[in-house]
Amino acid sequence: MDIAELGHTLQRDAVAVVFVNVLLQQVGLPVPAVPTLLLAGSLAALPGQLGKVLAAAVLASVLADLLWYALGRRFGYRVLAGLCKLSINPASCVSQTEARFIRWGLSSLVVAKFVPGFSTVAPPIAGALRMSLGGFVVAAAVGAALWAGLALGAGWVLRDTVQAAILALDRHAGRAALVAVLLAGAWLGWKLWQKHRFRRAGDLPHITPAELIDALAGEPRPLVLDLRGATLIAETGPIVGARVAEHDALDHAVGDWPRHQPIVTLCACPEDAGAIQAARQLMEQGYTSVRPLRGGYAAWLAALGERP
Template identity: 45%
Template sequence: MDLLTDLFAHHGLVAVVLAVLLEQLGAPLPSTPVLLLAGVESAAREGFGPRAFLAATLAALLANGLWFWAGRRLGRRVLATLCRISISPDSCVRQNEASFARRGVATLVIAKFVPGLSILAPPLAGALGMPARRFIGWNLLGSALWAGAAIGAGWAFHAQIDALLRTLSRLGSAALALAGAALLAYIGWRLWRRALVRRELDRFERLGPAEAAALLGERGDIVFVDVRACSPEMPLPSRIPGARHLDLGALDDAALADWPQGAEFITYCACPNDASAVRAAVWLKRQGRRARVLRGGIEAWTLAGLALEAG
């Protein structure tokens, strides 16, 4: 721990920039401990706090700007990739879409304070077509609040953090072993949960786009259900013809008040593993309705060359 503090005293700004860049680019390395150390250093070194704050804010803005550009150029493909490499991939796109639908641009202000939202918010803003100036302004505000809060907390509690570091220094390698074991246990638990959810998702009955389109042409009781998040600020550009929208954030009996009783529902989304569509189909079955899932969602339907209508 003495080596850590000595290195930070001599290369603190470099550590801040690298930690924030790596985390905001998607590496599973939290930068908050480094920002707390920057707050501790600012209590001991005059003028360090403002420089660390500026470095952290600009590093976050740079990394988020790259993801915004990727979202603008690649759309939902970059979102799906980010979700697949994350530890909890199956509902992250829907959760972030829902946040934008409820809060709009304010999502960029709170994103860095919400686990799972920080890395997805910038590319999602790009994919949704948010103007670059608007993104930069709101993301700059969110980055500044986040960096200021972490560095400010380190400055306010520098005495307690110093005492903790001295205690860990006395423990030596035992402290590192304990921290490593705790981290491995956490990652193992999340991976186990991921495997469990994936197995449950894979068991649910799905229809391919061609099969679903054939059913729609043969039978009059087929209703598609779109479960993607939407709002006046974030309308759906297109949908499967005749599809009804179901808000996963407001599932209650009233949601089905005017839905046909004898119909068979085919749910679809735009998320990895059809996670949101499966959740909706499970809920519909619990309400006594017949429901299946469109394999691959709206993207598979579009790639198959099947008809779409305005959202």
């Protein structure tokens, strides 16, 4: 569907189009909703019609959030780990996002729609952490209303500009499509370069679970930093002898530890992303013996003969 067809469709049934578009985007599909909201706002004839479109957008967003909330409540950390694995950049580990969510509480749901990536991750985290359903729905609805309302309002106020832009894009559809493809290719290329750069940065000595078990039985005993998110720790319990740490508060976690003593970082992230990040950060701070655990928490459980 081109821009002109989308405009005609929105004029006929803006409520249904916006509802479906927002629902698909918030479920996680790569379907941008902001351009549709801008266009719908510019085409709204009366404030009452704008209100109906806003209500449809909020309802669609809350329904998608409730789906993710239910999945998080039912499957817990497995949903979050799955979302993390789908990320192009494994360094954006869900445990770091989860820590910020716990710190900000309900207010994080209000701003989630404005933070790329966080919009999809926040609802299942809320479910996994057993946030009250009533509070979740209110916060998700307020956030959706702000997000969709700003886009619709901008389209309403700048209707002449939006319409002129649509006409220009329609006249130069081929060029516009080429620019869009080039921009998408540049974005994808940048993300893949980030992934490549992360893998190069991750080329540092690791410690295997068997080696860690032996080291814990000897001297000097290493400090194990557990970088898993609070959801997984709550589900499975703490690791005996380990110290729970957050990426944003590593200084606090290792403040009393000698810089020459061994440290092992452990996470439950794809490609040991969080553990590698923490290890590099600590080495930059002058800690001389820091190694990430190869395979993370799952490998640790396997070495102990337990199921993840």
